[in-house]
Amino acid sequence: MRRISAIVVGALRMWFRSKHTLFWTLAFPVLLMLLFGAIFSVSQNPVFDLHIQNLDMVDGEPTYWSKAFCDMLNKTEILNLHVVDSAENATQFIEEEGVERMLIIPPGFNSSVSTSNNVSIILKTVPAEVDTASATVGNVIGQVVEIFNTVVTKLIPPNIVSVKHESIVSETFKYIDFFAPGIIGMTLMTSGVFGAVAWNTRNKELGILKKLATTPLSKLEWIVGVVLFELIMGSISTIVIIAVGVVVFDLKVIPNIFSVILIISGAIAFPGMGMVIARFVKESDSADAAANAITFPMMFLSGSFFPLEFMPDFLRQIANALPLTYLNNGLRDSMVYGNVSSALFNTSVILGVGIFFIILGSLITSWREE
Amino acid sequence: MQKEIAIEVNSLVKKYGDLAAVDDVSFTVWRGEVFAFVGPNGAGKTTTVEILVCLRNPTSGDAGILGFDIGERKGQQQIRRRVGVLPQDFNTFDLLTVKENLSYYKKMFDNGMDVDELIQLVDLKDKSNALYKNLSGGLKKRLAIATALVNDPEVVFLDEPTTGLDPRARRDMWNLIQGLKEKGKTIFLTTHYMDEAEVLADTVGIINHGKIIAMGSPSELISKFGGKTVLIVEEGGEAVYDSLSQTLSDVRLENDGDVLATIKKKHDLPNAILTLNKSKAEFAELVVRRPTLEDVFLNLTGKKIVEGELH
Numbered sequence: 235m236r237r238i239s240a241i242v243v244g245a246l247r248m249w250f251r252s253k254h255t256l257f258w259t260l261a262f263p264v265l266l267m268l269l270f271g272a273i274f275s276v277s278q279n280p281v282f283d284l285h286i287q288n289l290d291m292v293d294g295e296p297t298y299w300s301k302a303f304c305d306m307l308n309k310t311e312i313l314n315l316h317v318v319d320s321a322e323n324a325t326q327f328i329e330e331e332g333v334e335r336m337l338i339i340p341p342g343f344n345s346s347v348s349t350s351n352n353v354s355i356i357l358k359t360v361p362a363e364v365d366t367a368s369a370t371v372g373n374v375i376g377q378v379v380e381i382f383n384t385v386v387t388k389l390i391p392p393n394i395v396s397v398k399h400e401s402i403v404s405e406t407f408k409y410i411d412f413f414a415p416g417i418i419g420m421t422l423m424t425s426g427v428f429g430a431v432a433w434n435t436r437n438k439e440l441g442i443l444k445k446l447a448t449t450p451l452s453k454l455e456w457i458v459g460v461v462l463f464e465l466i467m468g469s470i471s472t473i474v475i476i477a478v479g480v481v482v483f484d485l486k487v488i489p490n491i492f493s494v495i496l497i498i499s500g501a502i503a504f505p506g507m508g509m510v511i512a513r514f515v516k517e518s519d520s521a522d523a524a525a526n527a528i529t530f531p532m533m534f535l536s537g538s539f540f541p542l543e544f545m546p547d548f549l550r551q552i553a554n555a556l557p558l559t560y561l562n563n564g565l566r567d568s569m570v571y572g573n574v575s576s577a578l579f580n581t582s583v584i585l586g587v588g589i590f591f592i593i594l595g596s597l598i599t600s601w602r603e604e
Numbered sequence: 605m606q607k608e609i610a611i612e613v614n615s616l617v618k619k620y621g622d623l624a625a626v627d628d629v630s631f632t633v634w635r636g637e638v639f640a641f642v643g644p645n646g647a648g649k650t651t652t653v654e655i656l657v658c659l660r661n662p663t664s665g666d667a668g669i670l671g672f673d674i675g676e677r678k679g680q681q682q683i684r685r686r687v688g689v690l691p692q693d694f695n696t697f698d699l700l701t702v703k704e705n706l707s708y709y710k711k712m713f714d715n716g717m718d719v720d721e722l723i724q725l726v727d728l729k730d731k732s733n734a735l736y737k738n739l740s741g742g743l744k745k746r747l748a749i750a751t752a753l754v755n756d757p758e759v760v761f762l763d764e765p766t767t768g769l770d771p772r773a774r775r776d777m778w779n780l781i782q783g784l785k786e787k788g789k790t791i792f793l794t795t796h797y798m799d800e801a802e803v804l805a806d807t808v809g810i811i812n813h814g815k816i817i818a819m820g821s822p823s824e825l826i827s828k829f830g831g832k833t834v835l836i837v838e839e840g841g842e843a844v845y846d847s848l849s850q851t852l853s854d855v856r857l858e859n860d861g862d863v864l865a866t867i868k869k870k871h872d873l874p875n876a877i878l879t880l881n882k883s884k885a886e887f888a889e890l891v892v893r894r895p896t897l898e899d900v901f902l903n904l905t906g907k908k909i910v911e912g913e914l915h
Contacts, residue, residue, distance in 0.1 A: 240711035248699040251735075441694040445751065448657050448689040449712035450681065 241459025287318040290343040297344030415565030416538040430508025468501030492568035492577040506591025616665035627814035640805035649794040688757035713755040742773030798897035830895030839888035847883035
């Protein structure tokens with residue numbers, strides 16, 4: 235225990251004196267939280283701007299069907315409509331105002347609809363490659379046109395059906411509440427893997443590991459010491475993320491024992507994984523590359539930034555094999571949904587992974603020269 | 605007083621494929637002595653040390669330190685407790701102070717020296733709160749040696765402790781090592797500096813291509829393999845050559861006018877000086893060059909060691 239505490243205390247002292255590591259453990263999670271918090275706390279659902287010019291006017295008033303169509307667009311709640319005066323030259327207006335999407339309802343729209351003649355509305359957009367939102371807006375308008383045609387042909391009153399969007403969890407939660415566990419998981423992974431790989435590789439290069447190997451210190455004591463230090467680092471980062479979330483974005487989390495166990499398990503599992511990777515890294519120059527090779531795909535495939543449902547089947551299969559997936563799912567289950575049984579499963583998986591990597595690390599870490 | 609064995613090595617071999625890094629090496633180091641393992645880079649010095657401190661397994665042969673077998677698990681545990689090691693090119697934690705670094709390594713052992721006492725021993729009292737990264741090269745080496753002493757070891761392995769240091773820092777290190785010897789420590793030193801071995805060692809083992817090619821005290825090695833003392837009369841010319849040739853049997857006149865006379869017998873040197881004095885011949889300077897361990901290595905291998913490399 236004396237040797238392990240020497241490793242932990244020594245590493246804490248060095249952490250406190252290194253601006254570089256202070257940044258990655260304290261400032262980086264704060265920046266990440268502020269950045270993602272700012273992006274996702276504004277609106278729960280995306281709303282797209284759409285300029286609309288109605289040229290089917292009578293005495294300065296929109297005709298019945300052109301107005302009905304505009305109302306249907308408005309009720310989607312996905313489009314933020316900006317009305318453009320019918321007297322404006324559309325092409326000139328788009329150029330001068332830098333408009334990216336504009337819908338034009340042509341003159342005679344009302345009479346064509348009334349007499350069941352074909353009529354085309356015009357959607358002007360920048361190419362979808364440049365503005366991916368234009369594709370979404372095009373789809374929404376297409377859906378509205380389909381419904382509008384059904385309404386017109388069956389003479390159903392236009393506002394008989396509408397969609398009310400409701401959240402599947404308590405109304406008190408915002409998107410940031412779902413996002414924060416992902417940031418915590420990602421931070422535990424990156425700081426754990428990078429920290430352990432860099433720490434081991436640098437000490438190997440300096441000859442410190444060789445020196446320690448000539449003392450009574452065992453490999454297991456060394457690994458436990460490094461993992462404990464990373465556990466403290468991970469816990470500090472997590473506390474910082476939650477504190478910033480609560481203070482700045484009114485983050486709401488359900489405090490429970492599973493969240494604590496999950497965070498501890500994650501803070502053990504990823505440094506353990508880092509110790510295993512470090513076994514195969516000879517120089518500190520390649521340490522970052524090795525850590526990136528493991529963490530980068532895991533960061534995107536494990537649902538830290540977007541739901542797994544967005545991914546094709548084969549990627550979801552891969553995600554199911556990644557420990558970060560279970561940490562993210564477990565943290566969301568425990569911190570957001572309060573789903574104890576699911577959190578228990580994810581906690582068991584991540585704790586098992588942690589123990590596995592520590593044992594594997596102590597078996598394959600070589601004190602002796604080859 | 606009867607001499608006790610500190611390190612005993614028998615027919616040690618370490619092979620990497622067909623290459624024998626250590627090739628049938630045997631020697632004994634007595635308690636309290638400084639044993640210097642001397643040779644160029646790649647000669648097998650560090651490999652031998654790493655086998656002895658249980659960092660590498662030998663291919664064959666055996667060795668014992670303080671009576672403990674390096675091949676046995678229990679022996680290795682005892683050796684780790686009782687020896688201090690300064691690995692080659694060792695650097696410690698940049699962001700810990702001198703005192704914190706020593707406390708760190710001391711906690712790896714059950715017993716050891718008082719850290720403040722150790723700091724005093726290596727003369728780092730004024731720097732005890734300085735970060736390692738802010739120390740000069742010489743002070744870093746002092747701290748590195750101190751890390752090898754934290755457990756108050758009976759045997760200390762110092763693998764090239766003065767490589768890369770300036771002459772003054774090297775001499776400081778020599779004083780430190782001599783101080784350790786005075787405290788009764790057994791010191792196993794590896795170096796490629798012949799003068800260092802000559803000054804510090806009681807016994808020198810010269811190793812080249814994995815084999816020990818000569819072993820003994822520096823004076824024994826020099827008298828056996830170093831050649832004779834040479835009197836050099838700088839810019840003596842033919843006049844000096846003629847007069848010395850009357851007294852000494854082996855005299856040479858070099859192209860630059862220097863005259864070199866080999867001193868073969870005890871009285872050759874005073875006789876030569878008397879002869880010079882009588883002849884009134886003019887010369888620039890008189891130099892007596894005694895053989896060193898460098899001559900021993902040159903005579904044994906036909907090559908010189910310059911900064912660790914063979915030339």
